[in-house]
Amino acid sequence: xxxxxxxxxxxxxxxxxxxxxxxxxxxxxxxxxxxxxxxxxxxxxxxxxxxxxxxxxxxxxxxxxxxxxxxxxxxxxxxxxxxxxxxxxxxxxxxxxxxxxxxxxxxxxxxxxxxxxxxxxxxxxxxxxxxxxxxxxxxxxxxxxxxxxxxxxxxxxxxxxxxxxxxxxxxxxxxxxxxxxxxxxxxxxxxxxxxxxxxxxxxxxxxxxxxxxxxxxxxxxxxxxxxxxxxxxxxxxxxxxxxxxxxxxxxxxxxxxxxxxxxxxxxxx
Amino acid sequence: xxxxxxxxxxxxxxxxxxxxxxxxxxxxxxxxxxxxxxxxxxxxxxxxxxxxxxxxxxxxxxxxxxxxxxxxxxxxxxxxxxxxxxxxxxxxxxxxxxxxxxxxxxxxxxxxxxxxxxxxxxxxxxxxxxxxxxxxxxxxxxxxxxxxxxxxxxxxxxxxxxxxxxxxxxxxxxxxxxxxxxxxxxxxxxxxxxxxxxxxxxxxxxxxxxxxxxxxxxxxxxxxxxxxxxxxxxxxxxxxxxxxxxxx
Amino acid sequence: xxxxxxxxxxxxxxxxxxxxxxxxxxxxxxxxxxxxxxxxxxxxxxxxxxxxxxxxxxxxxxxxxxxxxxxxxxxxxxxxxxxxxxxxxxxxxxxxxxxxxxxxxxxxxxxxxxxxxxxxxxxxxxxxxxxxxxxxxxxxxxxxxxxxxxxxxxxxxxxxxxxxxxxxxxxxxxxxxxxxxxxxxxxxxxxxxxxxxxxxxxxxxxxxxxxxxxxxxxxxxxxxxxxxxxxxxxxxxxxxxxxxxxxxxxxxxxxxxxxxxxxxxxxxxxxxxxxxxxxxxxxx
Numbered sequence: 001x002x003x004x005x006x007x008x009x010x011x012x013x014x015x016x017x018x019x020x021x022x023x024x025x026x027x028x029x030x031x032x033x034x035x036x037x038x039x040x041x042x043x044x045x046x047x048x049x050x051x052x053x054x055x056x057x058x059x060x061x062x063x064x065x066x067x068x069x070x071x072x073x074x075x076x077x078x079x080x081x082x083x084x085x086x087x088x089x090x091x092x093x094x095x096x097x098x099x100x101x102x103x104x105x106x107x108x109x110x111x112x113x114x115x116x117x118x119x120x121x122x123x124x125x126x127x128x129x130x131x132x133x134x135x136x137x138x139x140x141x142x143x144x145x146x147x148x149x150x151x152x153x154x155x156x157x158x159x160x161x162x163x164x165x166x167x168x169x170x171x172x173x174x175x176x177x178x179x180x181x182x183x184x185x186x187x188x189x190x191x192x193x194x195x196x197x198x199x200x201x202x203x204x205x206x207x208x209x210x211x212x213x214x215x216x217x218x219x220x221x222x223x224x225x226x227x228x229x230x231x232x233x234x235x236x237x238x239x240x241x242x243x244x245x246x247x248x249x250x251x252x253x254x255x256x257x258x259x260x261x262x263x264x265x266x267x268x269x
Numbered sequence: 270x271x272x273x274x275x276x277x278x279x280x281x282x283x284x285x286x287x288x289x290x291x292x293x294x295x296x297x298x299x300x301x302x303x304x305x306x307x308x309x310x311x312x313x314x315x316x317x318x319x320x321x322x323x324x325x326x327x328x329x330x331x332x333x334x335x336x337x338x339x340x341x342x343x344x345x346x347x348x349x350x351x352x353x354x355x356x357x358x359x360x361x362x363x364x365x366x367x368x369x370x371x372x373x374x375x376x377x378x379x380x381x382x383x384x385x386x387x388x389x390x391x392x393x394x395x396x397x398x399x400x401x402x403x404x405x406x407x408x409x410x411x412x413x414x415x416x417x418x419x420x421x422x423x424x425x426x427x428x429x430x431x432x433x434x435x436x437x438x439x440x441x442x443x444x445x446x447x448x449x450x451x452x453x454x455x456x457x458x459x460x461x462x463x464x465x466x467x468x469x470x471x472x473x474x475x476x477x478x479x480x481x482x483x484x485x486x487x488x489x490x491x492x493x494x495x496x497x498x499x500x501x502x503x504x505x506x507x508x509x510x511x512x513x514x515x516x517x
Numbered sequence: 518x519x520x521x522x523x524x525x526x527x528x529x530x531x532x533x534x535x536x537x538x539x540x541x542x543x544x545x546x547x548x549x550x551x552x553x554x555x556x557x558x559x560x561x562x563x564x565x566x567x568x569x570x571x572x573x574x575x576x577x578x579x580x581x582x583x584x585x586x587x588x589x590x591x592x593x594x595x596x597x598x599x600x601x602x603x604x605x606x607x608x609x610x611x612x613x614x615x616x617x618x619x620x621x622x623x624x625x626x627x628x629x630x631x632x633x634x635x636x637x638x639x640x641x642x643x644x645x646x647x648x649x650x651x652x653x654x655x656x657x658x659x660x661x662x663x664x665x666x667x668x669x670x671x672x673x674x675x676x677x678x679x680x681x682x683x684x685x686x687x688x689x690x691x692x693x694x695x696x697x698x699x700x701x702x703x704x705x706x707x708x709x710x711x712x713x714x715x716x717x718x719x720x721x722x723x724x725x726x727x728x729x730x731x732x733x734x735x736x737x738x739x740x741x742x743x744x745x746x747x748x749x750x751x752x753x754x755x756x757x758x759x760x761x762x763x764x765x766x767x768x769x770x771x772x773x774x775x776x777x778x779x780x781x782x783x784x785x786x787x788x789x790x791x792x793x794x795x796x797x798x799x800x801x
Contacts (some may be wrong), residue, residue, distance in 0.1 A: 004375035010364055010372050014668040017363035017404075041581050043721055044620045052573040060571060080359045085420060088325045088353035089376040090345045130480075135620070136653070185569045193562045225570045267328040269282065 003007030003091040004099040011073055011103025020069050028061040028115050035122045046256040047137045050126035051231040054119035055145055059227070060111060062153040067177060069155050070104050075170030083268060097161060101256050113151040119146075130267060136233035146243065151248045152224035156181055158255035159219065165259035165266070176217065184221035186264035187214050219251050271300035272428060272459050273324065278333035280319050280483075293319045295483040296333070301461055304452050308470035308477035308491070309463040310501075312509060314317040317463040323434045324461070325353050337428065349377055349434050356432040356463075358413060362406040366397050366416045369405065377424035384423070393418040394449060410437040418446060422453075426475035429453065431462035435469055439493055446475070467501045479505060481512045538627060558607040561614035568615070576616035583608040584625060602634035615648035628725060632732075637668040648681070655685035656719065659692065663712045689715060706743055706789075709737045731776050735791065738773040738786055742781060742789045745769050756787055 017023065039046045077100075079085040086096055103159050119206035120142070127137060159180050163173040188212055194203060229236060294316040300309045309317050322328045323335060326342045336345045348367065360369055374384030392398045395415040405413060414437045421429060434450070435443050450473055453460060455512045464470055470477050471491060479487040489501065495499040559567075579580060583605060583691035609626035613619060623643055630640035641664055647657035659682040666675030680695035681689050713736055717729035742760065745768050749757045753766065760781055763769050772781060779792035 002378055005374035006372045010368065012370070014363050037578075041584070042577075042621050043622065049577050052577055056571050056574045081355065082359055083359065084325070084327060084353070084355040085373075085417070086349065087327060088355075089373065090348040090349065090378075091376055092345060122479060137414060166546065171355060182569065186566050189562075189565050193566075196562075221364045221570065227570070227573050228618070229614060231616075232575055234618070269322065269328055 001097075003089060004095040004102070007086060007096065008090060008106060011100055012106040012110070015069050015103065015107040016075055018072075018168045020072075021065065021111070024061045024064050024069075025111070025114070025224055027064075028057050029118060031057040031061075032118055032122050036125065039122070039126050043217030045137065046126045047123060047135055048231045050123045051137065051142060052227065054123050055142075055149065055227045058119055059149045059152070060145060062108065062112060062149060063181070064157070066104070066108065066153050066156050066160065067174060067181075069107070071164070071170055071174050071177060073104065073159050074100060074161060074164040075173055077112040078164070078168070078268065079170060081268070087268070092156050093263040093266075094257075096156035097165065097256055097260040097263050101161050101252075102160060104161075108150055108153045108157060112146060112153070116143075116146045138233040138235075141226070141236070142230045143231060145192060146234070148226055148244065151244070152221055153231075154250055155219055155221070155224070155252055155255075156258075158252040162255040162259045162262075165262040180218055181221065183214055184219045185225070187211070187218055188220055188222040191215055191259050194261055198228075212217060220247075270303050271462060272303040272338055273299070273301040274334075274336050275299045275320070276334040276403045278320065278323065278330045278335055280316070280323065280328065281331045292483055294323075294330075295482075297483075297485050298479060299485070299488075300335075302458060304457045305476065306450070306460045306474045307462070309461065309480065309481035310465070310470055310477060311463075311486075316442065317480055318432055319483075320465060320480070321353075321430055321461075324430055325351070328374060330339055349424065350427045352424070352426035352429045354414075354417045354421045354429075354431045354434055356405065357436070358412065360405045360416065360418035361422075363404050365402045365404055366392060366408075366419065367401045369420055371415060373423040373500040374402035375419055379424060386423065387423055388419070391422055395419050395445060411442045414438055415446070418449070427458060429458055429460045429462070431460065434462055434466060435464055435466050442467075467505060471501045477501065479508050481508055488514060553688075558604065558611055561611050564611060564615060572615050576612050576619055578623075579615070580619070580622050581609060583612065583622065602630065602636055605632060605634075606636060606639045606643075613646055613650075615642065617646060620647075620651070620654075623647040623657060627664070628728070631664055631668060632728075637664055641662060648678075653685060655682040655688035655692075658682035658685070659688070660716075662696070662765075663716075667709055667712070691715075706736060706740045710740055724766045734776055738775070738781070739789045739791070741773065742769075746783070746787075746789070757783065759783060 035057075038053065039049050040196055077086070083096070085229075087093070091099070101168050120139075123137075123142065154187060156177065160173060160177045163176045163180075167173040167176070194208060194211060226236065228234075276298050278294055278297040279292070282291045282293055283289070284291060297316070309320070311317055319328065321401060323330055324337065324342060335342060338350060341345050351391075370388035370391070371384055374388065379387075386425060389398075392401050395418060397412065397415055397419065400408065400412060403418065408416065413432070418431075418434060421431070429450075431450075434446055447469065450460060450462075454473070460473075474491045477489045477491050478485055479489065487503060487504065491501070523785045537577045541797075563571060564575055590730065595651050606626065609622045612622045614625075623646075626643045627640045630636040630643070641661060644661040644664065645743060647654070648661060652659060658678045662675045662678035662682060664675075665671045665678060671677075676696045679692050683692035691711065695711060710733065713729055713733045717726060717733055719727055720726045742763070745763050746757060747764055748768050749763055752768075757763055758768075760772050760783060764771060777791070781789055781791050
């Protein structure tokens with residue numbers, strides 16, 4: 001257990017010290033600064049636009065972090081054979097996988113907290129200047145939205161872990177993760193479009209089955225996207241958060257344990 | 270008593286695309302006694318690293334058995350007994366040697382005070398004290414090699430498995446590592462190491478195995494045989510010559 | 518030549534070429550942009566898919582794009598064609614499809630489409646969407662009520678929307694009485710004045726505020742003239758044929774000026790109108 005934790009720790013340290021993370025942070029801070037000027041183009045929903053930009057920035061920079069730094073932290077272990085020094089220790093392969101995930105999870109939490117604090121500045125400033133009875137903004141939902149973004153990022157990290165467990169180069173796992181992200185964010189929309197059943201457009205049952213299948217196989221990342229609700233201070237339906245957490249736990253669990261199974265069989269010549 | 274046992278180990282790789290089979294190790298049986306320093310030599314691609322990686326459970330044998338201290342190599346308790354130095358080790362870029370050793374100690378359930386005292390003495394012996402807080406990325410090849418050795422030794426293992434421990438070292442470093450291995454030998458550790466440098470094997474090892482084309486070609490009792498016969502180099506050349514003769 | 522000089526010379530050649538041709542690149546880009554601006558809007562479903570999880574940002578950016586129309590064309594509103602207005606409507610419809618809670622596009626869409634473009638039906642469809650999505654917000658049913666009453670002359674529907682508005686939190690108290698008054702077709706100009714005054718109060722955008730103020734001014738003048746006509750009728754016993762009669766009868770000193778450059782007149786049905794036709798540009 002201590003081996004797992006110390007592996008998580010060095011993964012975290014390795015990630016936080018990599019230069020790429022500074023680039024991502026600088027980009028995020030620039031975007032927040034840009035939000036201060038961009039909100040001037042709007043009349044009423046200034047807080048909404050500020051919140052939109054802040055949440056999108058957290059999500060986007062977090063995504064870059066998971067895709068590039070996260071993927072690199074995992075693939076490099078195999079590419080550069082750093083994994084030798086871990087596996088030769090009393091750390092099982094399952095512990096290795098879980099430790100790596102935990103390290104990435106810590107990295108995601110730390111950077112989301114950092115970005116979350118910075119992001120709330122433009123939102124706060126936008127709220128000061130402008131008072132309107134029809135504008136609702138609630139900090140608690142904004143906070144939940146940020147937590148949901150962190151959960152989504154952690155889920156993508158788990159997907160990356162799954163892909164790195166059987167791919168031999170970081171590029172392939174990167175491409176697979178990006179594809180999963182794109183499919184995961186759009187399955188719900190695609191399903192919604194299908195349900196509308198536009199006149200004159202026939203959708204073959206085979207395509208419908210494929211889309212239905214994709215919906216169940218790939219993670220439904222829309223679950224964790226409550227940016228719209230957060231920007232408008234809308235309350236979430238009762239039990240929503242609980243189900244989102246359950247979904248997250250199960251899907252992440254499947255990914256990490258599947259990665260452990262594959263890793264157990266894998267050889268490192 | 271044999272602490273490492275290999276019983277007709279065979280490893281067959283399949284090439285990634287052609288699926289062509291390549292036999293990296295063929296029917297290797299060896300018994301290494303406790304407290305023995307065992308040298309493993311052979312030309313490149315002879316199967317030395319393959320054997321060592323099987324001992325660490327990085328790869329699994331196609332057939333045959335191997336055990337360490339009577340247990341399977343995948344057993345976590347076995348890993349506690351082993352200190353392993355990979356060939357051309359590579360560690361995390363942004364960690365320092367100190368953090369690396371801390372990780373090594375923690376993973377073996379050592380307490381902080383013990384980790385500190387052992388890492389201080391190891392870093393001192395390997396002359397890394399000055400660089401211990403710098404990220405490993407800034408280390409030279411020899412320094413990384415020495416840091417890897419320190420990591421292999423941090424938990425005071427009974428068995429040392431070293432893959433080319435002398436490669437990448439400058440003459441001074443080589444002497445340092447040489448003396449360290451000698452010291453460990455004095456402490457009664459079992460040391461299994463591969464090397465190209467026949468001279469080192471000659472001076473350090475009790476026994477040595479020569480591996481050619483994945484087969485054990487000769488087992489030399491260094492201390493007894495060499496004094497009567499000629500140098501290890503001569504034996505090595507002879508064995509390589511033989512194998513080439515067979516192939517032709 | 519010195520070897521280290523070679524790359525420097527190449528660099529300078531490329532740099533000079535870049536600076537020389539920069540205007541050409543720009544004009545070349547402009548030609549392609551002209552084609553693009555002509556009314557291209559993607560269907561909401563496609564934009565939803567393309568924007569992934571950044572739907573809100575897509576809505577914000579598309580709204581900025583739509584409001585460039587406002588910035589660039591508001592001065593030449595008369596020159597905007599039916600296609601321009603359609604484009605604006607489609608864009609705002611798209612934005613509010615991506616983020617149905619977004620206030621600004623509804624406000625802008627309603628203001629332009631109802632007042633300037635005469636597309637009251639389209640404006641109302643946007644307002645209905647807003648009324649439905651922003652179910653806590655009383656402003657949009659209020660506007661919807663106004664549009665029905667003022668532009669469509671449908672006082673019943675107008676009153677119904679005002680009733681919905683009056684039940685939402687924060688609504689002005691006078692909405693209930695206004696709704697009641699609308700039912701009885703009383704004092705159209707007065708009610709319109711009350712509406713306009715409140716819309717002016719509620720507006721933050723200085724340009725829009727100015728816009729409402731000007732219309733309020735015209736309504737005040739029409740109200741003033743209506744009152745004068747009442748006085749004339751009670752004195753003479755007959756409605757005046759033209760506004761000049763009011764000046765002759767010394768009821769008013771002069772006919773007020775329409776800030777839009779038109780002139781006031783008495784319509785056949787006896788109501789006061791202006792040739793600038795502030796409320797019904799589309800009928801021109």
